[in-house]
Amino acid sequence: MPIVTVDGTTYEYEGEQKLLQFCLNQGIELPHFCYHPAMSIPANCRQCLVKVGMPKEDRESGEVVRDDEGEPEIQYFPQLQASCTVDLRDGMVVKTHRTSEEVDQAQTDNLEFLLTNHPLDCPICDQAGHCPLQIQSYKYGPEGSRFEFRKVHKPKRVKLGPRVTLDAERCINCTRCTRFTDEVSESNQLTIANRGVKNHPITAPGETFDDPYSMNTIDICPVGALTSADFRFKARIWEMSSTPSITTTNATGANCHYWVRDNQVLRITPRQNMDVNEYWLPDEDRLVYNKFNDNRPPGPHIRRDDARTQSNWEQVYARAASLLGSADPERILFLGSAYATVEDNYLLTQLAEAVGADAPRYLPHVEPGAGDDWLITDDKTPNAAGCERLGIRPVDEELVGSQIKGDEYDLLYVLEDDPVSAGLCTADDLADTDVVLHYYNTTNETLSRATAALPAAMVVETVGTYVNQDGRAQRVRPAKEIQGVNRTLMMEMGTNREDEHGTPFDRWHNDENRINCKPSWEMLPKIAQRYGTDMDYPKGPEQIMDEVQSTMAAFEGATYDAMGLKGVPLEDVEAGEAV
């Protein structure tokens, strides 16, 4: 196998590779700004310079020239090379800043240049704290600056589009953003205007940067030049914790980070998963964070006649159980949910079975034509595939709607959905029907008819599994705390957060903004027990999922360990075959 030597260590490599990417893959850090693995290589930042040599070959014989000890003699290129552009060649010898003073100095010189016109407004910059320019300046930059002039002034707050605002002074002209619109989203909406130090990205006159993926440019901008119009100046990076999870806006199951301060989700950013969303996240997946903070329920309640009364968990469980007990099982409709996790839907199926009712159905939320063959899908739910694999089929909306209208049901048991706003029935249709409702937001239109209303934990507050449209099972973790004590949630939160070793004075012990809700996998067994059936999962969703994957072929292999942070692909199943 061909070899390449970096700083005295020899590595084998295969195929065609660029030196910078190869080094990064080996864990050899090299400073760089413009290079991005998903886009073309412009080699414009000039930060990734290294010294490159090749074994010297005898001109006539073509043989490698060896020194007295039999080692190949290395001939270095006189000029430093931008490692992002260098193709690996067998026998190549590379010196980085670790072994070459020349390289070290060149990298420092380059950072000196980069900083001459940079405003250094880190104290008010959203990017500070995770800024590649800031980090690499501390690591590789000069001690001070020899630049003694007024910096160039460029536009500080340009609304490129509805969601992205540019601070042109911070821009280092890496062209990542313009390359993104040219090569990745292909909207071609951004270009660089002007020359020299006055360069900055901009749209064509009269155009607006409304690319449905525009906010990805904010993530890939190596400085704080592109900011989120929505998130700008809202929070410093070190005030938030970020939790690896997935988005639930549609059936892609894009991997993301939820950024939380004081138990409020402030932003959502992409998390790399080459099998799902690569590096990207559509704007619509990000701007939904308010639903986790706003219009959340104050706690469980019970409706008697037409009066809703605030209740407590024990009472609401008991009420739900008694409703189940008193209704004719054949006149109970269980609605599962493509918004809820596999675990929650699984428990609901079990409950329905224990009660003797028909298997649950779920409400599809599909908007034909809304998808884009990329990360936005027609299906606006994250777990329709999970439901199908559990044997939960879509409801026949026309039939079931008319049955509800005709009062053919005594009880509707709704898991984390909203049949009224979905158009399955009207609130009036439910006048004579009891409803047990697990719900997220007070905007839920079925809520006014709920006999027992149980606030459910949302994706940012729970542990569970979703299956995306490609049959990939992925698990989520809690990003923020809810009221009450739940060991599973605490453990999950504790082990994956960087702020694991905090004190009670730190923000994640903040009692503010904790919602009085519970994950459905905690509520359903409680209700089942009160109903009189034996449903007990002391180890929580992990145990539930273990049971699911060991008893149902459609989920085989989807253990929490296997899913990890990137998920596992499940075996293909024919629709309907899952049961």
Next chain:
Amino acid sequence: MDTNGMPQSPAGDWRSYERMLLPPIQDLHELNVYEEHGGYDRLRRVLEDDEFAPGDVTDAVKASGLTGRGGAGFPTGIKWTFMPEPDDRPRFIGVNADESEPGTFKDRQVMEYNPHLMLEGILLAGYALHIDTAYVYIRGEYTDWIVHLKKQLQKAYEAGYVGEDIMGSGFTMDIVLHKGAGAYICGEETSLMESLEGKRGYPRYKPPFPAQSGIFGSPTTINNAETLAHVPLIVEQGGEAYSNIGAGDMPGPALYGMSGHVKKPGVYEFPTGMPLTDLIHDVCGGMARDKAMKAFVPGGSSTPPIRAENIDGLTMNDESLGEVGSRTGTFCPLVLDEETDMVSFLRRVAHFYQDETCGQCTPCREGTSWLEKILARIDEGEGRMRDIDLLLELCDNMDGGRTICAFADGAVGPVRATVKRFRDEFAAKCQASVHPVSTDVSAGAESAVAATE
């Protein structure tokens, strides 16, 4: 070899030289006049003569020793051999008529007075390299010349010299005029290709070289407009004969675009290798204000200036100018007399590069602007002694492969040379500075200190 007590220069007996690129023929730009004087005969000969294979044209150009007149002086014939064998991709020539190097104005003369020579050269090159289309990229400010060239090209099309099945030979090639939008950087060959493709004029890094992947990713050769106008001359005389004209290291006729403090500035055609003193005194009638000369910038603003006292015996070819750390560039010398403030001169040159850098590479974008700022402050009497070494250090941090294209090298060359060769003038301006700190600081290597001093 002495003749009449004068040392023989590579330009030989230039006084009796007969012009070939711009011969003194009335209305030569008109197609019929050009035809009367043997125009397009060379193309006809090459196309009609079965003996003349495409490779033979390349061989003749190689034998001629012709070097590029766009500023880098690369041997044209060798460049042509970089073209791969024809495959299913289209093949292009980029004719570089972006002529924007300060002090350079000779391609314009060719386009004005002898446009068909250039077109014939393009067609010959096209035949040699199996080209489908030649794009002539013309500097945007040359509006009149674009109109003029367009008309002449139209006539050549009508006469069947360009387009389908040229002169019934089966050889087909198009020539397309493309107007630049006023950026110096678009004269850099890879930037020119990007611009042609309708993109922002950002140079590409190499490899791949244009011959491997050029215009629209296809095999491409980029040549200067004047360079191609030499090709018919070579085909006519044969490479051997051509190679005997002028200096051996870069033979042939040359267009000397003289400007600055000389009595008769203008474009003059003589063989390469002209003695600098002959150019100034005999060709241009001496110094404009009858002042002593201070500096000689041989070929465009990016060639390093030479001090006047060093020019004796120097001739206009790279071998000779290399001895004093300069080069011929575009063969368009700028002559500066003793009244010239070299700091101001350099400040103006630095301003140009600051303004024209495309700005994609960090060192070039930031460095050109920084250099100008330092030079401005020295020029305005506010310089610090340490600024002088800082200038030189910044130059070292900008060139030598630290950037994508040669612009940075071109921007840094004159700064380094001018500061080194005229250091006394820079020091004098700093010494008188209103900043007392700086006069105390010696101008040693250590003298550049941090801004926080």
